[in-house]
Amino acid sequence: MSLPNHLAIIMDGNGRWAQSLGKRRLFGHIKGVGRVREVVKTAAKLNISFLTLYAFSMENWMRPKEEVKLLMNLLIKFLKKETRELNRQNIRLQSIGDTSYLPEEAQTALALAIDSTKGNSGMVLTLALSYGSRQEITQAIRQIIIDHKNGGNSIEEIDEAFVNNYLQTAGMPDPDLIIRTSGEYRLSNFLLWQAAYAEIVIIEKAWPDFVAEDLVRALEEYSSRERRFGKTSAQVCEQSGQGDIRELN
Ligand code: IPE
Ligand code: IPE
Numbered sequence: 001m002s003l004p005n006h007l008a009i010i011m012d013g014n015g016r017w018a019q020s021l022g023k024r025r026l027f028g029h030i031k032g033v034g035r036v037r038e039v040v041k042t043a044a045k046l047n048i049s050f051l052t053l054y055a056f057s058m059e060n061w062m063r064p065k066e067e068v069k070l071l072m073n074l075l076i077k078f079l080k081k082e083t084r085e086l087n088r089q090n091i092r093l094q095s096i097g098d099t100s101y102l103p104e105e106a107q108t109a110l111a112l113a114i115d116s117t118k119g120n121s122g123m124v125l126t127l128a129l130s131y132g133s134r135q136e137i138t139q140a141i142r143q144i145i146i147d148h149k150n151g152g153n154s155i156e157e158i159d160e161a162f163v164n165n166y167l168q169t170a171g172m173p174d175p176d177l178i179i180r181t182s183g184e185y186r187l188s189n190f191l192l193w194q195a196a197y198a199e200i201v202i203i204e205k206a207w208p209d210f211v212a213e214d215l216v217r218a219l220e221e222y223s224s225r226e227r228r229f230g231k232t233s234a235q236v237c238e239q240s241g242q243g244d245i246r247e248l249n
């Protein structure tokens, strides 16, 4: 079975899951944290190199104040509680997104967890927090122009790899597989540039119901896909067709 090098997950459906049980949305978020723990563990065991979890989008700041507050408190708790476990599993934590929006306590807990796990050599766990892909790309454009004005780069230099380096995911491979739970067929501002050739698997279950076996099933589905990257199936099967687009120039 061919596993993704970089797996990204849009953890969706906590609120509706709780509401369908007659409970408050918070209940779903609490359950959801448990699933994060399980999925991180499973992915690390499977030797996946990069796991990226969409935990809070830029647009999620528009949710009711109480829900945002509760989510932030859950984040703080998670970071404080899980750091030891991440170290035990040799996982390196990092984040993408504009974390300057996070409450100070969350920023501190995040910085501490990142620092504490920075020496780990196993799976890289990236939390997308206060993350929006359009904002990320906009920020990259700004920085490229600033650097250009300061004489740091020439326009001719700007190619895909160059742009990649200005994104928050610089140094990370593109996601090979994006899983979204709760049956929604959209990216919701997640890794838009990076997802150019990602395989997408939509799971009908809500995130609080997503267990290790669901992850394994999604990985099997991924493994059965033929990734053509614009080529023909015959070329892909030959495997000799290793050429890339730059050879055309
Ligand atoms: C995902 O579940 C968690 C976050 C976005 C923070 P939701 O809270 O979006 O749950 P639904 O989609 O409204 O059910
Ligand atoms: C995407 O879910 C963000 C996260 C899972 C963190 P949303 O629930 O915010 O997405 P929409 O609003 O349904 O597109």
Ligand code: MG
Binding pocket: 012, 013, 014
């Ligand atoms: Mg949602």
